[in-house]
Amino acid sequence: MENNLYRLGALMFDDDSSSFSRKTTIRKIIEAFFVLKENCTVLCSELPELVKDAFDIELHIDEIQKVLYNSKNFEFIGGHCQKQHSDYCSLQVHLTIKRYELVSQKEYYNSIYRYIDEYYNSDEEIRNIITNEEFTKLIEDFLYSVFVQNIAKSSRMFDVSIDKKDLLTDLKVSEERKKIINSFLDYDDDNKNKAIYNIGSLAIEYVILNGGIDLQSQESNILKKVLYLDTNIIYRLLGINGEQRKIKVRNLISRCIETGQQIKISYTSKKEFFDSIDYQLQKVVRYPSNIRYTEPIDNAIIKDYYDTKSGNAKFYRAKVQAEYEDLIREFSIVEEKYDFYGTARGKDRLAIDRYASSIAGYKNKTLKEALPDATNTYYIEKLRSNQGKTFRELKEFFLTSDKNLINWETEAKETYPVTIYPSNWLSIILRFGSRTNDDYRSFVSFIRNVPHEEKRDLDVVLATMQVIAQKAETAEKQKALFEIFVENEYESILKKSNFEEKIIYIEETIPPYIDRMFEEQSEVIRRLEEQSRLNTIKQQKEIENLRHEFEEDKSSDDKQRLELCEEKFNSEIADRKLRLVISIIVFIGCIIGLIYTLPNILSVDNTNKSKILIEFFISSISFPVLLWSIKNIYKTSSVKSLKQDLLLKEITKQEIDLLLENRNKLFLVVLFF
Template sequence: MLFWGCLMVANNIFRLAMILSSGQAQNFQTNLRKLVKLVLYDNFEIPIKLTQIQAIIEEQYSLAFSDLELLSAIKKDSDNIIINTCTDPVNNTYQLQPEAFKKIQEKQTVNIDEYISMFLASEESEDSWEFETVKELVYKFLYFSFNSDTKTVLELMNRKTSETKSYCVSDEFTPDEAKIINAFLNWNYLPKNEFVLNLISSCFDYCMLTVKKDTSSFSSIFNGKEFYLDSNIIFRLAGFNKVERQVSIDAFIRKCVDSGIKICYTNHTYAETKSTIKYYVDGLKKLLGKKEPLSREAMQALSSKYANLDFHDEYIKWCKIPTSVVGDFDSFRKYLERIVSGLLSPFKLVVADNYDTHSNCKRFTGLCDDFTEYKSKHYKNTYEGAIKVDINNYLYILEKASANDATDFMQLKYYFITADHCLTEWAAIQRPGVVPMFVLPSVWYSILLKYKGRTAEDYAAFCQFLNIRIAPERDTQLAQKRAMLAYIIELNEDHEIKEQIIFDIRERLSDPQVTVEDPIAFVEESHETIIQSRVAEVRAESDARHSKQMKDALDEAEEKHRLEREQDELGNAQKIQSAKEESFTSGQDDIIKKQAQGIVKRHKGILITFWGIVGLGILIFLATFILSYFVGDKEISIEIIKWLDENSKAIKVISGSGSALFTVIGIILRLTKVLSTNEDYIIKKLNNKYNRK
């Protein structure tokens, strides 16, 4: 945790950084005027002397300037600074103009606390992290990063510093603290990224003030430079060491190429990339054999917390390629080597000597031993092959620099870019007081961004560079975990059961009281638990399936019974309806027959009446004629007979007309059957009539 005094120093650094980064000033005088105005801003209401300005700058910012340098800067900014003259110039006092005060006040709003609050509200944060804790950690980290980069840049300028400590930022924080800082740095918020970059890269402006030179003096520093990449940079660039690291390294390399810097790598580094690939592929082969790879989560559960599983992830992706064969690790190794070779194709391969075989090999051996001891003290891996590669590269760069005879980083052409903090620190210790040749990419990136354009990608990439490498904590059960993982992979179980066993073991090991005496027995306990669980699941599924089958059978029988009942009910209803219809039909026939008989009877009555009237008329006429002839007036009868005799033709016509009339009436009655006396016809006609209704 930071003490309040240290927090105040950090605040001074942040304020100065924001002032220096504002406007991207390119010369010493401009930056010095900014610094003087910042001092006058802090003492706005009190006019102060030149000696006081000198003392405040040295006390707060560890910078020393002569009277003439300060006076020259002040006189060139008379529009913003009030000079209260006295007879003795030594007693002159200085104040800031109110308008200048307001301008600086607007730029003094440092939003880092606001950024921290926003970060704690984001998904990248954890609920247990408190504002004050995170604030102190972030302030401390930025303070150390600024000072570390300042020291490195001053050394690049071949400027000796009073600071003798070689900063290793990761040594200043516990793994839990580093986790919080890395989460803040990786939180992708552009204003925060811009603030962090401006703050750290302003160390370059601070160094310009220290060496009292214009930034433009170093505008040609990139000309003719050659950057040699370490294998850890190459693997990051290939994406074998976290995707976010690939993005940041790719942005850095592209910025170097755009600036005219030649990117190189030695034969030692290239050989190391191949041996590293072989090492990890052989490890996968030994562990997995012909078995399918487990998920990353399962592998992580029984591996070191900081184990490199990137090659395992690449193997999973490779196995999904249609032409790949699970277990063909030679093909997988060649696949990775092709990726690296293709990646390095635009860069220059430089063949360096193998200093291990030189006549002066004792020096080589001594450097290897010294570097191994240094890495051991910092809890780093000390693989002999990697140590020899680093020393070969160290001696090669040293040899190139000696031939170059450079005195500062403008003249020095050759640099080795590595992500290995131990290597940069050890190399600086080996050659104190000279321009460092083994440099972290973040240092050169901040210098590049001072002269070249900045993008949102650059801000995010720079924050990624600042991530603290968390030193692995000692896992007392790591050997047992590895033995258990190897045993589980060989089990004759499917992929899913293996992972369930691993997750069960992970849960058991989360209890700090649990220890693993016998790894195989420990696995078998979880194995038995998972198998019993699966058996119970299968039994439950079987019971559920049986219950469902029984229920389906009962439902089917019930449905069948229901359908049969409905069929019976439907049959009965149809019978009843049929009986009703039959009864109705029978009754209807009787009614129609009786009605038809009535109609026939009525028709007969009408016909009898009609023909009776006609016959009666004829009889009355004949009777009248006969009576009149024999009893009455004979003359009338004689006249009638005479008329009939004389008009025989007319009588024939009348007789024929009458016959025709009666014939027509008979035909009409027969055709229309209006007065039909045929009972069957009338019944049929009545049935048709009722059916239409």
């Protein structure tokens, strides 16, 4: 079913429609079925069973009949679908060719497999770890787990009894595989994010169809909901858990407000938030230090304190207070002033304490730590006491990213759930309106895996970093010293009974590690210097080799060039030889002609006028031809003229000088020898 699920998701939301028509949803499911089966012809009466086998969605024959009867997207064999449809209808049906081609094209562009292949082929590191088939299966299994888990969440929300846990195989993957899944989810592609959203949100359609819910009638009720924010949501809105979480949660709250929800913070949540800030700051006030390396600190408040380089606990507290007040104004959040637990009496107080005890046991927390969750949960139940028992009737919800609290409520309570996870609520409200690329990106970020990392005791980390910050100034040196020290001394520090003893132990034992760090750094510097020296020698050899290769190439090119120039030069000389011979012959002919004709012309005794006329004509022609031959002989035998012609043949002046070396400007000898 998994592969079919992804293909259905690609077609259900292909047009970003916010229509809630059950008929439209059923039509898209039937169209998706025919695309899946390559538009084969089937009996109308068999469609409910075939759809059930393909997508595990139950549709009644009457619902299918209404869609087929009113749609022009289907073709029938043996007649046309009638209003009064028989369970044993023998009509055969398939999509029209035009509709099939259109829907198939949409499936290709929306298919998650397209983006799985593109990402795998673009990431060489992943290709070196797993095959394309393994990568595809890994993403399939993860998205299927999201789909089934969302069925459970949506079933709780709409009070529909659908248990699909049997479909969910235990997705146990290594930390390396989790990082691979997250890398696919994190890479920035709006169309990929939309494809993942389509699959995750398909769970809502699944619950709506199988539960017989009229979602359209519930739109106004969703818009009237009131969301109370848990402390962990406030952390994220203020960026204490990091900038990325801040962006995605702010986007969620903005969408909630746009779709009409009212945002509130209870007295209990506000008190828990600022109490947690004050409690954590007490740890940094006792031992102020210049901690630069904060990666090992597994505490959002303390890590944020050092990351923002506040340097003063009072200043940081004032900064958080100001940012909190800005948040209240920005989102028009309602702050409640009523201390519900402080004024609770009788059965209300007993119920809260009972919840606190149960939550503390489930989450492995103290009663004091569990009390805010217990108070908020019971408080919202109390607000709902006269509202009814269905999603449509209930108004208040508790938005939290605490999965343990949500799981506790699922297992420990039978009443309608109070808690709701951000991604589940986001998929609901996006079902009611247009969706943007930021919305898809937020949805994907909410379903990311959280890689399991070995958590170190916070007091051990803080005590170690407090001492290290006095010994090393830069983040790089603090990191190097922390890693070698904690690797060897963690268990010993952990055994110390209080923070002060940890500090004393670290100060006594750290000097050898400082020496070791400097020795390692000196060794690194020595290796770098040696490597630099070797690299210099290597580079010099490479330069010499390159120079030698260049000179060889240049010599070869020069030789080829010289041969080409000599070829052009010899061609020009041969041409000039021919022209010079012709000019000399013409010159001699003209001289002979003049010697023969001039005496007769000048003779006074010559009475043959016709002969004189002919000789005069010959003489008149011989003079200009003689001048032309003299000029041509000079030009042909001139070095200057030769240079000009050789330049026209793309031979440089230097090359011409080389060719004419030791030759006279008048080089008749050159032409003939």
